[in-house]
Amino acid sequence: MDKPPVIECIGLGIDFGGLTALDDFNFTLGRTEIGGLIGPNGAGKTTVFNLLTKVYQPSRGKMIFDGKDTQNMNTVQANKAGIARTFQNIRLFKKLTVLENVLIGLHNEMDYRLPGAVLRLPSYWRAEKIARERALELLSIFDMQGMASMLAGSLPYGAQRRLEIVRALATNPALLLLDEPAAGMNPSETSELMENIRKIRDTFQISTLLIEHDMNLVMGICEGIAVLNYGRIIAKGTPEEIKNDPQVIEAYLGKKGRKEC
Ligand SMILES: Nc1ncnc2c1ncn2[C@@H]1O[C@H](COP(=O)(O)OP(=O)(O)OP(=O)(O)O)[C@@H](O)[C@H]1O
Ligand SMILES: [Mg+2]
Structure with a gap:
């Protein structure tokens, strides 16, 4: 990801009791970039959003947003600083x-x-x-x-x-976090959404991080993708690299093309 970063996560991790939901999460998203976060259910994707929006404070590591350490921010301050999100379960x-x-x-x-x-x-x-x-x-x-x-x-x-x-x-926002925005949408709504995410980036010049199980959407729109499995990044790269990564195929995409790419 070669544009100057809007967000940088360094060694980020969080434990819930005995469960390590996220560990050693190192991730950078460039300004105006559209990034993807994918992985199986329970991999820790929404947890990343909850950390970025300060719903949870990390057990370790740090997050730099727009050059500033977010350590002392709460959810309202994170939003005012420029991080906005949508929820996996719609909250209107x-x-x-x-x-x-x-x-x-x-x-x-x-x-x-x-x-x-x-x-x-x-x-x-x-x-x-x-x-x-x-x-x-x-x-x-x-x-x-x-x-x-x-x-x-x-x-x-x-x-x-x-x-x-x-x-x-x-x-x-300067950073828009979308948690499964295509869930429940039909294919034509999903392709319209894809166009609109691009349009939003071009119009507002913001960065977007997308969690999504719809691989056509992820592969069609993201410039860089990180793959989580059991709370750890198992691969990072371009859509093409991710599609062909044997570990990603094994853990998530499926050997027989379980998910269409
Ligand atoms: N507040 C919490 N307390 C305890 N465990 C939690 C909490 N939040 C998340 N977890 C656990 O952390 C792990 C990661 O959950 P998370 O919701 O981030 O997964 P996900 O990748 O978003 O999955 P999905 O694709 O199903 O939405 C899961 O095992 C989940 O049960
Ligand atoms: Mg989730």
């Missing part, structure tokens, strides 16, 4: 509208003055109007502006996954 505010879900992401970014907000001063309404326009603009990435007033919980599954990505983008 289902009883709020699509627009409101995006606005929640944007409010992280907005600098309200409390008296203005409480007294509903003109400055507050100006900021609200700008936020609504921005939210609609972000929704238009996925052509979802027409769904703005629908309840998030009423959207089809694929649209909920896309909304989660929009909400993450609303926090203005």
